[in-house]
Amino acid sequence: MTSFINTARSHFPSLESGYIFADNAGGSQCARDVVDKLSDYLLRTNVQLGADYSVSVTSTRRVAEGVQAAATLFNAGSPDEVAFASSSTMNMENLARALEGDVLSDEEIIVTGEHEANVGPWKKLAHRKSIQLKYWRPRISSPNNPYSIVLDVEDLLPLITSKTRLVAFTACSNILGSIVPVKDVIKATRAKATKEGVRKIEFSVDCVAYAPHRRIDVQDWDVDYAVFSFYKVYGPHISALYARAASLHSSLSPLTHHFLRVVDVSYKLNPGGPGYETVYAVTGVLDYLRALAPTGTDDLDAAFAAIAAHEQALLDPLLAYLRQREPRGVRIVGSEEGGLARAPTLSFVVVGERPIKSKDVVKAFDDKGGVGIRYGHFYAHTLVDELEPKLDIDDAVVRISLVHYNTVEEVTRIIEILDEVLA
Numbered sequence: 001m002t003s004f005i006n007t008a009r010s011h012f013p014s015l016e017s018g019y020i021f022a023d024n025a026g027g028s029q030c031a032r033d034v035v036d037k038l039s040d041y042l043l044r045t046n047v048q049l050g051a052d053y054s055v056s057v058t059s060t061r062r063v064a065e066g067v068q069a070a071a072t073l074f075n076a077g078s079p080d081e082v083a084f085a086s087s088s089t090m091n092m093e094n095l096a097r098a099l100e101g102d103v104l105s106d107e108e109i110i111v112t113g114e115h116e117a118n119v120g121p122w123k124k125l126a127h128r129k130s131i132q133l134k135y136w137r138p139r140i141s142s143p144n145n146p147y148s149i150v151l152d153v154e155d156l157l158p159l160i161t162s163k164t165r166l167v168a169f170t171a172c173s174n175i176l177g178s179i180v181p182v183k184d185v186i187k188a189t190r191a192k193a194t195k196e197g198v199r200k201i202e203f204s205v206d207c208v209a210y211a212p213h214r215r216i217d218v219q220d221w222d223v224d225y226a227v228f229s230f231y232k233v234y235g236p237h238i239s240a241l242y243a244r245a246a247s248l249h250s251s252l253s254p255l256t257h258h259f260l261r262v263v264d265v266s267y268k269l270n271p272g273g274p275g276y277e278t279v280y281a282v283t284g285v286l287d288y289l290r291a292l293a294p295t296g297t298d299d300l301d302a303a304f305a306a307i308a309a310h311e312q313a314l315l316d317p318l319l320a321y322l323r324q325r326e327p328r329g330v331r332i333v334g335s336e337e338g339g340l341a342r343a344p345t346l347s348f349v350v351v352g353e354r355p356i357k358s359k360d361v362v363k364a365f366d367d368k369g370g371v372g373i374r375y376g377h378f379y380a381h382t383l384v385d386e387l388e389p390k391l392d393i394d395d396a397v398v399r400i401s402l403v404h405y406n407t408v409e410e411v412t413r414i415i416e417i418l419d420e421v422l423a
């Protein structure tokens, strides 16, 4: 194994057992640095923030460090643009509530059929305000595979009118694995909206399935709102939300108690305080990721470049294997193309003359033991429900989702088991 993978794996005690964690889009393993910080907070500085006594001063500083770490991971301009909640679903619901007063009754919201976290809150907002909701639907990318769907900005642009107020989409699908070119999508959409004479358009980007694989850059993307969950990025169960300073100032109403004078800071999106120990613990995620950069550089961009390079080595053989089993009835759900525009999250179904239920493919893995994969719609309910030919929504797809701490040897083992299942 290379020094990259050795370094990566040495941070995860859970990997020492040899168990193959291949459901990482569901939740990643937690790095030791994170757990050390979490326990140190609880064991030594577990007091309320904001008081003048010394331990409280330390806790306040520690939590501020956690907020700064999340801001760094977003590449936000300021930690005042970062809010926390127990989950990304909660963060999005909070955001939709806070935005409600700045959405006019004749405006429109555009969503995708991806994970409901960045869809449901907007559907509910549209319902509360009786405004129009439109869907940016995926298109088929390989003519021989009806499930080879991808989002293409060319299908979004015709939906943009002078009434478009918000576009909500995912930077990476937790089922399809494809990485959406966020910067290009936002740029093209803003240009179209300006041409149409829009009053105000904002973008909400779900980065939950993106953050473990690629570096987020909210400034470069020119995005207004972005969210990810640390429990999928080697950390604890907590989610961070980025809200651009200008949006905090002019689009969002406070969800906080009336006497807390929070005007332009992200705390206005926190109806209650986040778990302090988990906020401090996320500093361990940043430390861990930086440790993956080539020796001595500590550079996050270099760390993510190393992650992407290793993940390509995991993706290529698995994707090639699944494509090669097309005559057996294997259909990849998502793009059949490899390359950097794809995370190693691979979903598929087995159809044709000898179909196999997704549940049974996963059961074969469970029976063998030693590998964790999963089946289902993974809360991208609309996306799966709209596939044609129709799939049983409860059985949906088999998903194998890898991250940089998985090894090429683990992929070989997964392919061996698949080969037996598909015999």
Ligand SMILES: Cc1ncc(COP(=O)(O)O)c(C=O)c1O
Pocket: 025, 026, 086, 087, 088, 089, 090, 115, 117, 118, 170, 172, 173, 174, 206, 208, 209, 229, 239, 379
């Ligand atoms: C793409 C995507 N978005 C959002 C979520 C929801 O995250 P949370 O569990 O933090 O609400 C998930 C969880 O699986 C996800 O994969």
